[in-house]
Amino acid sequence: MNFGFSEEQDLxxxxxxxxxxxxxxxxEVRKISEDAAGPGYSPELWRQIAELGWVGLTIPxxxxxxxxxxxDWVVVLEEAGRSLFPAPLIPTALAAHAIERFGNEAQxxxxxxxxxxxxxxxxxxxxxxxxxxGPAGIGLVASRDGESLVLSGEKVFVSDIAAADLFVVAxxxxxxxxxxxxxxxxxxxxxxxxxxIDLTKRIGKISLDAVRVAPENVLDGANGEAVSALLDAGAVxxxxxxxxxxxxxxxxxxxxxxxRIQFGKPIAQFQGVKHPLAEMYVDIESFKSLVYYAAWxxxxxxxxxxxxxxxxxxxxxxxxxxxxxxxxxxxxxIGYTWEYDAxxxxxxxxxxxxxxxxADWHYERVAQLGGL
Amino acid sequence: xxxxxxxxxxxFRSEVQAFxxxxxxxxxxxxxxANWHKQIREKRWVGFSWPREVGGGGGTISQQVILKxxxxxxxxPSLGTCFMGLAWVGPALIEYxxxxxxxxxxxxxxxxxxxxxxxxxxxDSGSDLASLSCKGVREGEAYLVNGQKIWxxxxxxxxWIILLVRTSGDGTKHEGITCLLVPMDSDGIEVRPIKNMSGxxxxxxxxxxxxxxxxxxxxxxxxxxxxVTVSALAHERSSIAxxxxxxxxxxxxxxxxxxxxxxxxxxxxDPGIRARIARADAKVxxxxxxxxxxxxxxxxxxxxxxxxxxxxxxxxxxxIELGELALEIQGDRGPLDGAATEEDGRWQRLALNWPExxxxxxxxxxxxxxxxxxxxxxxxx
Numbered sequence: 184m185n186f187g188f189s190e191e192q193d194l195x196x197x198x199x200x201x202x203x204x205x206x207x208x209x210x211e212v213r214k215i216s217e218d219a220a221g222p223g224y225s226p227e228l229w230r231q232i233a234e235l236g237w238v239g240l241t242i243p244x245x246x247x248x249x250x251x252x253x254x255d256w257v258v259v260l261e262e263a264g265r266s267l268f269p270a271p272l273i274p275t276a277l278a279a280h281a282i283e284r285f286g287n288e289a290q291x292x293x294x295x296x297x298x299x300x301x302x303x304x305x306x307x308x309x310x311x312x313x314x315x316x317g318p319a320g321i322g323l324v325a326s327r328d329g330e331s332l333v334l335s336g337e338k339v340f341v342s343d344i345a346a347a348d349l350f351v352v353a354x355x356x357x358x359x360x361x362x363x364x365x366x367x368x369x370x371x372x373x374x375x376x377x378x379x380i381d382l383t384k385r386i387g388k389i390s391l392d393a394v395r396v397a398p399e400n401v402l403d404g405a406n407g408e409a410v411s412a413l414l415d416a417g418a419v420x421x422x423x424x425x426x427x428x429x430x431x432x433x434x435x436x437x438x439x440x441x442x443r444i445q446f447g448k449p450i451a452q453f454q455g456v457k458h459p460l461a462e463m464y465v466d467i468e469s470f471k472s473l474v475y476y477a478a479w480x481x482x483x484x485x486x487x488x489x490x491x492x493x494x495x496x497x498x499x500x501x502x503x504x505x506x507x508x509x510x511x512x513x514x515x516x517i518g519y520t521w522e523y524d525a526x527x528x529x530x531x532x533x534x535x536x537x538x539x540x541x542a543d544w545h546y547e548r549v550a551q552l553g554g555l
Numbered sequence: 556x557x558x559x560x561x562x563x564x565x566x567f568r569s570e571v572q573a574f575x576x577x578x579x580x581x582x583x584x585x586x587x588x589a590n591w592h593k594q595i596r597e598k599r600w601v602g603f604s605w606p607r608e609v610g611g612g613g614g615t616i617s618q619q620v621i622l623k624x625x626x627x628x629x630x631x632p633s634l635g636t637c638f639m640g641l642a643w644v645g646p647a648l649i650e651y652x653x654x655x656x657x658x659x660x661x662x663x664x665x666x667x668x669x670x671x672x673x674x675x676x677x678x679d680s681g682s683d684l685a686s687l688s689c690k691g692v693r694e695g696e697a698y699l700v701n702g703q704k705i706w707x708x709x710x711x712x713x714x715w716i717i718l719l720v721r722t723s724g725d726g727t728k729h730e731g732i733t734c735l736l737v738p739m740d741s742d743g744i745e746v747r748p749i750k751n752m753s754g755x756x757x758x759x760x761x762x763x764x765x766x767x768x769x770x771x772x773x774x775x776x777x778x779x780x781x782x783v784t785v786s787a788l789a790h791e792r793s794s795i796a797x798x799x800x801x802x803x804x805x806x807x808x809x810x811x812x813x814x815x816x817x818x819x820x821x822x823x824x825d826p827g828i829r830a831r832i833a834r835a836d837a838k839v840x841x842x843x844x845x846x847x848x849x850x851x852x853x854x855x856x857x858x859x860x861x862x863x864x865x866x867x868x869x870x871x872x873x874x875i876e877l878g879e880l881a882l883e884i885q886g887d888r889g890p891l892d893g894a895a896t897e898e899d900g901r902w903q904r905l906a907l908n909w910p911e912x913x914x915x916x917x918x919x920x921x922x923x924x925x926x927x928x929x930x931x932x933x934x935x936x
Contacts, residue, residue, distance in 0.1 A: 184564075184617055185557045186847040187855070254556050437931050452934045454920065457927035464926050465865050472844035473837065479556050494837040501834070547826075549833035555809055555823050 186475070192258050199262035202235065207268055209524050216269045216382035222346045223385035224270040229301055238272065239299025242279050246295035252482040253416075257423040257474060264427030267527055269383040271304045271343035273420045278305025281351045281362055281413050285404035293399075294349065294364070306347040308338035308365075308389055309414060316414055316540045318353075318360040318407035323391065325354040325361065332356070332363060332396040337388060340537070344374045344387040351402075352391065353410050362405035362413070363396045370394065381534040383527070415492035417539035419477045422499040425535045426471045429503050432510040432528035433463045439514055450513075459509050466502035473498055490552040497545035500536045507532035558847075564617050571625040574598070579631050591632050592667060601635035602645060602665050609649055609661050616854055627799035636667035639708075644671045644717050647734070647787035651775035656736070660715075672713035672739070674704040674761060675784070681706075682921050684719075685728045685781060689763060691720035691735065698722070698735060698773070700743075700766040708915075710746045710759040713739050718768075719780050732780035736772045743767075753907035797870055798846060801839045804877055804905075808832060808884070811897060817886035831880050838873055842866045861929035864922040871913040871922075878906030 188196070206228060207215075215225050232238060241256050242248025249255075256276065263272060279298040282290055297303035314320030323336025334354050341350070350365045350372075365372060371394040376387035402409070437460050440451035450456045473495035480488035507529030511518040518525040536542070560568065578594055580587025595601055598612075604619050605611020614622065626634060635641050645664045648657055663669065680687040689702025700720055710716070716737050723731030739746070743766040748756040775783040809832060812823035822828050849862050881902035882889035888896070892903055913919065927933040 184560050184620075184847070185851055185854075186844070187556065187851040189556075433931075437933060441933065449934055451927075452936060454924070454936065457931075457933045458920065458923040460931055460933065461923040461926040464931060465868050468845060468862070468865050469838070469841035469869070472848055473841050475556065475848075476840075476844050479558065491840075494840050497833065498837050498841060543830065546830045546833035546837070549836055550829040553809070553833065553836055555812070555829055555832060 188254075188258065192255055195255060196258045196262060198235075199237070199259050200265070202232070203262055203266040203268055206231070207266055209267065209527065212267050212269055212383060212527070219378075223343060223383075224346060229270055232270070232272075233301025238275060238301040239279070239295075241276060242283065242295050242299040246283075246291055247299035248279075248295065253419065253478040254475070254482055256420070257478045260420055260423035261427040261430075264424030264531075265431045267383045267428060267431075267531060269385075271306065271346050273417070273424070274306035274342040274347065275301075275304050277307045277413065277417050277420065278349055278351045280416050281307065281402060281405070281409075282364070284412070285362060285402040285409045287403060289399065290364070290402065298349075303348045304343065304346045305349040305351065306342050306344070307351045307353075307413065307417065308341045309353040309410065309417075310340050311337060312339045312388075316544060318410045321353050321355045321360050321410070323352065323354045325356040325363070325396075327356075328395070330398045332398075332401060334363060334365070334391045334394045334396060337390045339388045340386055341389050343385050344376050344389065345385060350389065351413075352389075353413075360405070360407045360410050362402040362409060364400040364402070365391070365394055365396060366400075369396075379534065381527075381530040383531065384534045386534075411489065414539050415477075415489055416481060418492050418496035418545070419474060419481065421535050421538045422470060422474045422495050423478070425499045425503050425531070426467060426474060428528050428531045428535075429463070429467045429506045432506055432525070433460065433467065435525060435528070436460060436463075436510045436513050439517075443515075456513055459513060463506045463509060466498075466506065470495055470499040470502065490549060493540075493545040493548040493552065496540055497542045497549060500540075500542035500545065504529075504532040504536055560617060560621065564621060567618055568621045568625060571622055572629075575625060575629045575631050579629060588632055592636060595634060596665060601667075602641060602661075603634065605645065605649060605661075609657060610665055616850065620850060623796045624799060627796045630803075635665065637664045637670060639673050639717070640664035640671040643673070643784075643787040644715075644736075647717070647774060647783050650786055651734075651779070651783050653771075655771070656774065660736070669714035670709055670712050672707050672710045672716050672761075674707055674716045674718035674737075676706045677703060678705050682918055685732065687719055687721060687732065689718075689720050691722045691733055691768070693722070693777075694767075697767045697769050698733075700735070700737070700763045700768055702763050704761040704763075705749075706758050706915075707746075707761045708758045710739070710761050711748050711756075715739060716761070717774070719784060722777055729781045730778055733777050734774040734780035734783045735768050736774055737766065737768050741766050741768070751908075751910075753904055757911070797866075798839060798843045801842065801870070801873055801877075805832065805836050805839055808835070808877060808881055811881060811902070812884045814897070815884050815886065815888070817884060822884040822886070828880070828884060831876070835873060835877060835880065838869050842869050842873075845869075861925040864925045867916060867922045868919055868926075871909075871919045874905075874909040874912045878902065878909055882906050 236249040237259050239248030240251050240259060244250035275298055279295055282294050298305050310316045311320060311322050325332045325334050348367050352363050352365050354361055354363055371392040373390040379386050440456050441449050443450050477491035477495045480491045511525045511529050514525050517523050578591055580591050600612055600622060603612035603614040603622055607613040645661060648660055675684055677687050677689060691698040691700050716739055718735045718737050719732055720735060721731055722733040725731060743764040745762040746759050748759045750756045812828055815822040845866050849859055885897060896903055928935055
């Protein structure tokens, strides 16, 4: 029994932290993310992390990746979250994950190497406006035209639209959900980036107007369960980033509370300040444990994977927004300023909350999977 | 990361499971229960974590987890019956006791010959335990004890008390505290049970009026009482047994919800109730996994800085929330008491007895202080 990280994983973590601290501190994060006309990430840093092997971390070695697991991936994501690193890491990995799990050998050979080395950027398009994130919420319809599928409909909350070369799109054919690969250049595909609160996470909507998908771009292994599994993978990934971001928010606030003197003493000495900080720690440690276990379940193909992912995302969606609010609030006036960094974490929490299903959605799944 | 136990540890698990299958007594079978306790004593599963030379089982941390987990899952009778003796009196004796004290008390604790109670809290010393003022004055070969203890659980059924007294007013408040082992039938001890809000009486006030305690009944050196207490409490292990208990409670709440109707809807279909049950479920699972992470660190030989306080806070919140939830699920039947209740008043008791757990082991605010100070490095109040 060992619920801890290996030496290699600890090393991966310290390397990731060192790289991000040196190459992408928060002023760099601001420069990249506040440039509204830019792609929302630094192509140069993207090239570097691809060389470090992070982009293709979970892609099999045979297809140019590092062949590591989700537990390793969580380590990198925690550090990426701690730095609020703006890059299409999660969407690219999820696109690759979908292709690897539900695609065939030919699809692996076509797509995985370029996603692994960062030369192609992928993203996933699952949720629709006002709908539940699961397979039941898919309204985008597919019809047949000869061998091809023809897709029409709209997807929202799609990450990194400006950067993505490939979209993994969830559709419904009759009552059967499926996943199709749609290239950026596809005819009938309209992309619309939308301004968001969290500038480090670019989102937007895409419209498909009779987009033709050739049979080689349909993931044959995908069904309703596959869509759920992809959502779960996304939920685990963004929650792993949330661990790092929440820890950074806590560290920033605790450090401020130790230095800030009011009524003749550091405000960290007042229980009205120290207790909310302790509560942040309790919640972070708890969703951290839930995420680690969920990642392990994905690696092992364990039957607990869906409920483990649901518990992790529900807990984090429930508590991370409050951590963001308390991080700003405990700072007082300075926390409200654009210049000070506290709001960056609060904004990340607003993005994390609905991503791949919010707390209500996932708690309901916990209830269902738990026999209610 | 690997959640599997080694083959040897799994073999131990099978041994435990087989034992439970063969020996677990029926609920109303006193003879079976007595036999159970005799058997587990022979197997050294009572005091399983203690060294073998004092009569314990010398179990590894993993084996302790497995034993507790299986016993709790099977709702088997407790591992031993001398609760406080096993929880902290024994560990304190093992670390600080004289040979004579160990030989006298430890076998009796393991046998469950009688109960121990704990004389720590006083009317003016609760969370601030080290401010205690019950006095022990050296008089020849004895201490003369005068003062009062309160919230002393099972004092009325105990034969011995582990007692903290102030033997000196010099130095810091932590210095000058001494630990004594005192027979409850000593002249000058008076026990007054306190009725709690559920109507029962589990704890009491204990008054000491010129009680003579021989020097040989001192545990550790004079002035070392705080250290003796803290080190014994540090033996508290990860919360494995509590977690299995809470898992069972969550499952029972689900079953309760399926049986009850509220506001015209079966309770288990009410979205609010479903969300609250799921929230409790996720918290219990987080506790289980937090415990495993802490355990992993202990297995690597690391000492914990207060991480167990995370699970103590969760447990406190859950004890309260599950009691509230269970009554709300019953709607207009929630406020009933006595024969008309679901499961013979089980949920009403839960809703009224949470302070035993929530306040007993250090209040939630004390746990928050521990996290803030020991882990986050924030200044003391």
